[in-house]
Amino acid sequence: MINFSLKTLPNGIRVITAPLTQSEAVAVLILVGIGGRYESEDKSGISHFLEHVFFKGSKNYPTAQDLAKKLDGLGANYNAFTSEEYTGFYIQSAANDFSSSLNVLSDMFLNPLFPEAEVEREKGVIIEEANMRRDVPQIHVQVLSQEQMFPGSALGRDLIGTPQTVKSISREDISSYFEKGYLPRSMAIVISGNPKDENWLSPTEKIFSSGKEGEPVAYQEYRPEGVREKVVEELRKVDQTHFVLSTLTFPKTDQRRYALSLLAAILAGGMSSRLFSEIRDRRGWAYYVKADLGTYHDTGCLSFSVGVKKDKLEDSVKLILEQIEQIKKDGPQEEELERSKANLRGHLALSLEGSLEVASFLAEELLYEKEIRQPEAIIESLGKVQKEEIRDLTREIFGSGRTGLALISSESKKGKLKELF
DSSP: OOOOEEEEOTTSOEEEEEEOTTOSEEEEEEEESOOGGGSOGGGTTHHHHHHHHGGGOBSSSOSHHHHHHHHHTTTOEEEEEEOSSOEEEEEEEEGGGHHHHHHHHHHHHHSBOOOHHHHHHHHHHHHHHHHHHHHSHHHHHHHHHHHHHSTTSGGGSOTTOOHHHHHHOOHHHHHHHHHHHOOGGGEEEEEEEOOTTOOSHHHHHHHTSOOOOOOOOOOOOOOOOOOSOSEEEEEOOOSSEEEEEEEEOOOTTOTTHHHHHHHHHHHHSSTTSHHIIIIIITTOOEEEEEEEEEEOSSOEEEEEEEEEOGGGHHHHHHHHHHHHHHHHHHOOOHHHHHHHHHHHHHHHHHTTSSHHHHHHHHHHHHHHOSSOOOHHHHHHHHHTOOHHHHHHHHHHHTSTTSEEEEEEESSOOHHHHHTTO
């Protein structure tokens, strides 16, 4: 059980404190409920851009080097991240350096300078980041899959934006996006680690007690249209074919999520999973075989990613579809279901080992759930799932018009692959 306290400040900011006395570190995480799907198409990538320029100077640390020297002088772990539905900023440091971490992070967050010269310079950095991601086929194929599964939606756009949108974003655009989107009622602050007899809440409340008023920005609602193209491919010179087989699911808080997590684990959740065993261990066709769950406020997606020998693409896709059909018919075996439950239980325990991990867990729970779930409650819900539930779920989510295949290959396979769906 995670010991935590939640307080909502008068301005709407929610603050969670979670003492971990066995730790010698402390993590301060700020999560804002705004991300890629909140953007207009012509400013695609601005959430990620804003994340970058927060580190380019603040009132008390006016340059990027000033910030970096201060945080490096603490030996701190610091970074930021952007998703479709939230953006996060954190500093993890020695527990005795909590005050310094809080002061730096709050100054970055409340008093950013967004220097125009830095904004213009950072455009080059972000475009090179995009180029790097595109050059790596196992990363870029995920972008193709996202576009395929959520066509015409903000969810289907690359979080990093396009070279055109990144180049068009100005300092004024960033400042406006910050003013309108980074509101107290959209924010959560989580502090986790060893308090060392320090009162975390008092200085946090004092620093963050003021703030702009206003209603949180609404995300662009997803209107399910089904998968327009069953097979999407990009041709380039590669030594293996990278593909993602995906199917639409349901919102993050849907009660079927426990059965869905188990289905993902059974099929591609580890080295003993069905697809890893069949594709890699028994046949030696691939190096990586994995499952991913993308879940959002109003929809979701289950994906299987594989990098396979070029002449084994069709066989690999057929094999995945066969395994899915087996589960649709008979459900999972009792032994593999129990093993997958134990697997997810262990992964959850390991994911909560450190101060930053606990802070991240609590922040995401606060963003999505009506009530923060304890790990024990999640484990209990997983334990109750029956094989029949997984069978019925598989029949539902792998229905007509819900499934698609995205791939990067050196030769076209689109025609033959369409026949499989």
